[in-house]
């Protein structure tokens with residue numbers, strides 16, 4: 001269980017240093033619950049999300065809770081401006 005938790009934090013979005021890139025804030029809610037709970041495979045429920053600044057980088061932090069084991073976690077996103085050609 002601890003190993004799974006450790007691995008989950010190493011995945012993209014699992015820590016402020018490894019935010020998931022998104023190009024619209026709307027995607028936060030979709031992406032946050034797109035993956036199952038890394039501990040038990042249960043569905044995640046979005047509790048909320050907020051803007052945050054970590055080390056000068058603007059992030060969106062989604063708080064999710066597992067509907068099966070109840071584990072709460074934070075998923076980090078970084079808003080990427082769409083490239084204009």
Ligand SMILES: [Zn+2]
Nearest residue numbers: 037040066069
């Ligand atoms: Zn779970």
